Amino acid sequence: MKLYVSGFKRYFRNKVGFNTMDAIIVLVSIVEVALAASLLWPSEDVTNSILITVLRSFRLLRALKLARYWLRFQLILETLGRTLIGIRAFSVILIVFTYIFTLLGLEFFAGKGRFDPVTGAVDMENGDPATFNFENFLCSLFTVFIVLTNDMQSFTFNQ
Numbered sequence: 001m002k003l004y005v006s007g008f009k010r011y012f013r014n015k016v017g018f019n020t021m022d023a024i025i026v027l028v029s030i031v032e033v034a035l036a037a038s039l040l041w042p043s044e045d046v047t048n049s050i051l052i053t054v055l056r057s058f059r060l061l062r063a064l065k066l067a068r069y070w071l072r073f074q075l076i077l078e079t080l081g082r083t084l085i086g087i088r089a090f091s092v093i094l095i096v097f098t099y100i101f102t103l104l105g106l107e108f109f110a111g112k113g114r115f116d117p118v119t120g121a122v123d124m125e126n127g128d129p130a131t132f133n134f135e136n137f138l139c140s141l142f143t144v145f146i147v148l149t150n151d152m153q154s155f156t157f158n159q
Contacts, residue, residue, distance in 0.1 A: 028058045102140045109134040
């Protein structure tokens, strides 16, 4: 509507460039919606869902333009930046810790626990792994993250 009211030339002649940024974000959002709804791009494919998430993150750029005019938002962003700088050493240690225990879980527990989906009994030949397991790197990483965050409600078995 703003484009229609101001006209094409005046809309993009904006000194700050926010109208151009808004137009790009709208175009990226339209592409994202078209790709998400397309039959050529099934939603269960991991790489496609990551790309859609990246495209959706462009919408967050609109919130950053608020920082220019909203002083309290500027204060929040500055405080957040100082906090991230303060916890960078902890973050590196946490990432190394998570990586090491992910590899240890793969080494010690991969293929060790399979359950019969009907009875729930241990069945190493024909059973299915638990929902969160150490069968591959990604599942192992999720399992270690769940243990680190103490989210034990997530530990359920396939039944």
